[in-house]
Amino acid sequence: MQVFQPDLYSSNLTLWISLTLMLLGAALTFFLFKKYKTLSLLSFFIAIIAACSTFFSFWTTQKLVPVQISAEKLITPYGETALSEIKSSEIKGGAIDASIIKKDDTRILLIVERSNKTHALSELNYPIDSIKNILDNYLLTDERK
Numbered sequence: 001m002q003v004f005q006p007d008l009y010s011s012n013l014t015l016w017i018s019l020t021l022m023l024l025g026a027a028l029t030f031f032l033f034k035k036y037k038t039l040s041l042l043s044f045f046i047a048i049i050a051a052c053s054t055f056f057s058f059w060t061t062q063k064l065v066p067v068q069i070s071a072e073k074l075i076t077p078y079g080e081t082a083l084s085e086i087k088s089s090e091i092k093g094g095a096i097d098a099s100i101i102k103k104d105d106t107r108i109l110l111i112v113e114r115s116n117k118t119h120a121l122s123e124l125n126y127p128i129d130s131i132k133n134i135l136d137n138y139l140l141t142d143e144r145k
Contacts, residue, residue: 001071002134006064006125015057022050064125069134076111076119087112089135091128111135 025047032040068075073082093107109128111119121128 002069004067004069004126004131006066008061008064008125010124011057011060011064015054015061018050018053018057022047022054025050067121067126067131069131074111074119074135076121078117078119081113081117081119083135083138085113085115086135086139087114087116089132089139091132093123 025043025045028043029040029047032043063077065075065077067077069083071083073080074086089109089111091107091109093105107123107128109121109123109126109132111121113119121131
């Protein structure tokens with residue numbers, strides 16, 4: 001069995017920064033409320049936006065689980081499936097060449113089951129090249145049978 005741990009560095013960094021901003025905004029709101037109503041309102045909005053960011057960053061860290069590939073099954077954050085039920089795997093994304101902006105886009109590994117259920121894994125969170133190589137090796141040996 002091969003286990004691919006998610007990279008949670010960016011989510012955890014966002015979580016701690018937004019938690020700090022939320023607490024700072026709440027403290028500023030409390031201390032500025034009597035004298036500076038406008039600054040108090042601004043710090044309240046900062047606290048609310050940071051609280052939302054904290055919530056969604058925490059939610060992301062909880063949803064990202066290790067991807068496990070064994071001889072019979074694949075386990076992703078989207079559920080468990082038998083390897084024999086996998087129809088295809090492909091990487092989408094890459095370099096985008098727009099007429100004005102040139103930037104690299106995040107690549108996504110799309111794993112499609114025979115029932116057309118899709119498991120999408122981002123390269124920001126998982127080593128998608130390694131996962132794709134393992135799945136492609138299985139798909140090649142499965143086609144030869």
